[in-house]
Amino acid sequence: xxxxxxxxxxxxxxxxxxxxxxxxxxxxxxxxxxxxxxxxxxxxxxxxxxxxxxxxxxxxxxxxxxxxxxxxxxxxxxxxxxxxxxxxxxxxxxxxxxxxxxxxxxxxxxxxxxxxxxxxxxxxxxxxxxxxxxxxxxxxxxxxxxxxxxxxxxxxxxxxxxxxxxxxxxxxxxxxxxxxxxxxxxxxxxxxxxxxxxxxxxxxxxxxxxxxxxxxxxxxxxxxxxxxxxxxxxxxxxxxxxxxxxxxxxxxxxxxxxxxxxxxxxxxxxxxxxxxxxxxxxxxxxxxx
Numbered sequence: 194x195x196x197x198x199x200x201x202x203x204x205x206x207x208x209x210x211x212x213x214x215x216x217x218x219x220x221x222x223x224x225x226x227x228x229x230x231x232x233x234x235x236x237x238x239x240x241x242x243x244x245x246x247x248x249x250x251x252x253x254x255x256x257x258x259x260x261x262x263x264x265x266x267x268x269x270x271x272x273x274x275x276x277x278x279x280x281x282x283x284x285x286x287x288x289x290x291x292x293x294x295x296x297x298x299x300x301x302x303x304x305x306x307x308x309x310x311x312x313x314x315x316x317x318x319x320x321x322x323x324x325x326x327x328x329x330x331x332x333x334x335x336x337x338x339x340x341x342x343x344x345x346x347x348x349x350x351x352x353x354x355x356x357x358x359x360x361x362x363x364x365x366x367x368x369x370x371x372x373x374x375x376x377x378x379x380x381x382x383x384x385x386x387x388x389x390x391x392x393x394x395x396x397x398x399x400x401x402x403x404x405x406x407x408x409x410x411x412x413x414x415x416x417x418x419x420x421x422x423x424x425x426x427x428x429x430x431x432x433x434x435x436x437x438x439x440x441x442x443x444x445x446x447x448x449x450x451x452x453x454x455x456x457x458x459x460x461x462x463x464x465x466x467x468x469x470x471x472x473x474x475x476x477x478x479x480x481x482x
Contacts, residue, residue: 199241230283299420341470387427
């Protein structure tokens, strides 16, 4: 059963589902088609984020809270997990939906924006245009999502789309003043240290010493500020570094394993396959194709 609330809402309308796929990492993508004289659709705090990209039609479709603003091909909407909206759909409409969790969006904030994940959320935007995001959505709509290779390519494209969304469509989280966690200067110090030492063994004790905290206190504060425990963050950064090297260099796999702090090539291949869904050599062949 599809757990995404927006997907369930669409399934209860006259919309026709043309394609759907899980892409791994709890990311999902769908293409919908509607052709109706007039219909109403509402979303109420769906609990996940949705990116909508109009592929065709939509010229008389509007959000009730924004009367007179209509859709069109290549226009985008962002529907955050907390948002509420009602829509009036008129005439033909074909669109792509990308469904993703709030943590998919915010955890990259540490590396890409030097911000804590809990500080940001996706903005609620209706009918905007963004050249790069639009191009990535068009690529995603036109590529195959079938089989392990197709899903992996689509997963890569979806993650790149989320990075551009973070840079252009993030906003401060609506909440009281953020409490607890690491001071910004300490968070940056730890993030920079981890990035610079991925090839080395990084222990909780090393990080605690760098932060001038006990191991217990550092582990608690790290999780608040980074959105995951130190071990999980380091593992994720090693996988991301390996992905980058596999895509941008022709270095031998053993050298990449060494650069990412894996004990041996077999261990690297096993961890990479578990995280990405394909062994390093196959991943390199897919993303380079």
